[in-house]
Amino acid sequence: MFFSLFAVAQNSGSLQGNIVNSLNDQLENIEIHMVESSAVALTNKKGAFIFQNLAPGSYNVYAVYDGFQFPVETVEVEAGEMQQVTLYIGTLNYTLEEVKLRTLSLSEKLKNSAIKADIIPVEANTRRANSVEDLVDKSPGVKIRNVGGLGSPSNIIVGGFSGNAVKFLYDDIPIDYLGSNYGLTKVPTNAISRVEVYKGVLPTKIGVDALGSAINIVPKTSKKTNGTVSYETGSYNTHIATANANIKLNKHLFFGVNSFYNYSKNNYKVDNLPYKNQNTGQVTYIRERLFHNKFNQHSLEFSVQARELSWAESIEFKVNSYGLKKDIQNDPFSRTRPFGEVYRKEHGDFIPSLKYKNHFLDNKLSLNQFLVYSQIDFEIFDKGKNVYYDWKGMAHTTNSGSEMGNLLLDNGYLQNNFQQFTSRTNLNYLINNYFQIENNTVFSHYNRKSNVGDLNDNGTIYDKLITNFALNAQFFNQKLETNTQFKYLLGNFAGQYNASDNPLEENIVDKEVRNTGLSFSQALKYNINEKSYVRISYENTFRLPEQQELFGDNNFIIANYELTPEESKNINLGYTFAATHFGFEINTYYRDTKNLIRLKDLNQYQATFLNLDNVKGFGVELQANYEPVEHLRLSGNLTWNDFRLQSSKDKSLNNQHFEDARIANMPFYYGNISASYNFMELLKLSTDLSFFWDYSYVHQYYLDYIEKQFEPDGFLGLFGTSKINTSRIIPNQHTHNIGFIYVRDFSKQSVAFSAELKNAFNEDIYNEFKMQSPGRHFRMKITYSF
Template structure:
């Protein structure tokens, strides 16, 4: 084995040396020698290009030899093209761009940035540029929940369960992707809040429509988190300390060897929080509860090796490791010992190639092997009351369940994602995406089975899914009109062995169930730009959401297997417009977006109980209508205002129960879903406040959520309401040496409001966080 890997890597290195090419690097500045950040550098007549960093540097590693033309461009500046000859040595090329001459005619022509182009795509999309939040002492969910049409509801502090709601749909109907690949976690034991902001390039949120090019499923939309990537050496480390003994650290390192065509990188993060705040019990008036058993600990690390001078333009080998431990906090009961642990090891291989056997055919394939483990530990026979006294009447063998538990569940998944993009012409392109997933689940809990007298944890099961998406994109009228038509095939096969269980005092033997189905989905998204500042959008999708493995397999403890689950289906429609204009009404820039949406969801998967056991089943028919809007104002170079609001009404559309009787909740609001919320923020920016290369940012952000029911609104006197929340965050960020050093301080819920977002579970009050970050970039080799 070791000899094989030695030969493999030596062969690769020999190939690298034989295929060495030249590199091109340099700097882009304005005519006053100030570096231009985000400028585009492109080798004409090729697809090679780069974007400058915070110091104006760029690098292109695989530059063809011979005579080439290189173009540099930046917003508000006249582009510049230089002709050079590339030989065997490294070449340095600098650009000095002048302000576009049309400024003198009071007409400003600007080229859209890559993120701005995404915002003007046909889909209803929110793009969060991490450059605007990187360095802040906050977390991803705190940023996402302030975006238009999105609400995240948490049950506690760092590491606690949370649900993402997009246009009224939430939970597993929302697909979470990391760099376009499904989030790898032991079925909900990893939260996106654990991902440090400093590792992120941007966050894309597709509302209502899941693009077929992702090859994924979901009825409510997609959250796609894109990690940062540079073409040169860099080092980034940060540490954050805050209330409730919250500690967070992250590190990223990359070294580029351009002569060898090789890159080595490593990174990781560490999170720990006690989450030990006190609140009044939502179930017993006057009883105070301290979350004294809610500690959360997680860490992850990984390494990658990239080769970019072989036949494949990029071969990336990597491995990621994740671990967590979470104490289980009781609300109705005083839990002091039960906890859960989760782990994942993910080796992966990524291949990329342009002109893959055919000109203009781009190939990308990602293979992942996901080895997951989950442990639920509940072995204490001693039970405590909320006042700390011992409950001597309790006969349960564990603090939570009737049996003691010490599970050791394992799951092995093989995932492969193939993406082919074929550009037929400037007008037409085709994208084919195939997402394959195979999962084998092996539950085990010898302790619980010993107490029960039979195998209570379940038996091995497996499932296979294939999702194939084909998208045709058409661009007309100088790209003022864009059409994206997609079709998808959703196929899944399952083989599930049911649990042993007791029925009429007799032990029922397990049965094997097999299920196989295939269904089609389709979508259409349009964008028309009648004026350079106005974009009109419309989209429709018939979407699917395949059952998750824990819904099919159960949890081996309390939830039985459900082998015959059908996928959720929804029809989603969006209609909206986006305005983006400069120098309007005395303002530097104005952006305004509004969207109306409609969703019809059937076969909703939800957890149900027969009074003894729990299992997932297909229930319900929900119709959602609503609209959202967002306004962004760059008042001047120093002041920036932004605000948004969302109205969404989700109603039970199932008129009759399965037994034919009338449904008493028909046409009522679906409980526990916020229906009216909004956000507002103001920022003050100032450059060179403490000398050259320094930057100051002050901000205030406010969030409002109107009251809503957490159970069916049978009576207007129903006390089961989550009250109106109105909170405010303030912060300061100070950068030195052109963002190399950043210090930030943030106070969340500065007025210490009582906040409740989910099932009457109060959140922490005022919390303060301090963060220090160091970033080193080296664009010259």
């Protein structure tokens, strides 16, 4: 069949066209995109463009100008003939949100069309005084729990998966080469274009070993000179500044900078903090401000890019540099003990990367190659000697070698140096308009060295290879779209480690480990009509252990070379309807996951990662949007998960009482409602003025495993009260955020001012491990764009 297709493709045609620009007189260097081949042409001084050596068939082309995508034109190309087309650039009749969604769905092209993805248009919200975390947290099926305010660690739930089962990427590349610099709680909205949330089968270009969910952070790009500068301030002495620019030096050469700075004291008030009276010895529970919770961070990204060269569609050299410092206020899982001097640092001073893209074989074969080398230092400082702090910030003398009670650190200092090399190669070959093959290969080499207790002289080395092959196809006049993938995973490492679970003893083991997995996935999408479609997918997938799970942190987490890959069988089914003013979507999913890796306490000071749990369950996501009148937008979503423990190697759970218990410390029912209205036309304003309201609800859940018999009765377990009285219940939570955005345009420049009141009714909000989050607080932001 393939030989026949190649033979037919030799009789090619051409497509020639021109641009009509009714906005201004610019005709040159306007991008013309072809959906089927991913090829891009630039118009000449007269507005003309051409695509040559095209196989006979139907092609969709569209113009991109000033950051916007204009209507698509379909052209039939016949063998040996030159087809003509005219594309128009003019006033759009779409709202900004509709334009962004249309552009993103087209940019995914054929290879992603059968795969479920939620696209969060961050660039459309850069003027709001909110964070990327806030925007992602409103997405259906997603719940982010961060402890401690700006810059704090967070745990994300996506489609029933959490922790390391959810992978993060930066521009399609696994994000670990950037450390924690681009975490959702740290990166400002001005630094990125959009966030892609994948659930179930992942696109072939996403070369990660996720169990079924991935978050892809996509940076801003531009074909012209532009930029933004912003400053944001708010409660708890919070300051966020950004400066981003793209400078067009000439027709082919571009220079870019993407930078931001974060600072916050994060000194919000918290209830129920244990305080011991030094005179009476009595312990009472008080409300006090966090006093040692400061965070500051700087991040710089420089890039030089050449485009439309004879030997490359684009080639980009980029350098990232960042540093951060975070005070450690308390234990990671509770606020039983406050710390007053412990802190951590992280920095990557010079992280170079290279990206090359080009097309070959008459634009049928595309190559996308990415290379990066990074060296990152992680440091912990625990040098407080013979001192402990109370929750009023007062220091007291004690006979303790350090605040955290660590047994391993040399003079209270730990440094882990991570070196990483990653290569990602993406090959995409278009057989014809209906068949496409793709290969994506990611190889990563990790080397960790430490200043304490490293048994391997050359560092601890870990190699990971992930390669997947895919066939994308369309049938029945493009009504049915399919994606079939085979993915091979290999993790290889060797070295010595201490296999003892007693911190005072050593059991040195020399071990070589080779973990492998072969995954299969099938995704289908059937277009019922122009407004609705259904998706279904199946996959059996693996996740290799992460380097920290294997090697520990030379501090509280000890190494475990016995870890094996997690495995999950997933089924996803969804229906989508989208009309001009109304749309809704329902998605269901089933997960059967084995050998889940979980952190298990060994003693008062140490823990290790173990393959402990087998989990099974299903979930439902509902989302809808409605525009009842012009400029008024309403949207909302609900998520219900029912994931339960089937068995466990944890002795405290491996008994009949906890069979079918809900997963501990994981919300299972939550939702969001949002509303926004633009008063520009109503008040006859010459500027934009929008008000918005966001509401979030999280149903009560349990910090620990609770026997199923003690759960509330009622439909889906959502009504009634628990039959067990415990302080480990995390109560129902309601959060309201309100704010406004004012935008004033000055020709090609604009100034925007926004303000937002978060947790407006000062509700008690609890996140990871039932630790209290900030109460009512505000943010203000001013943005200048050119």
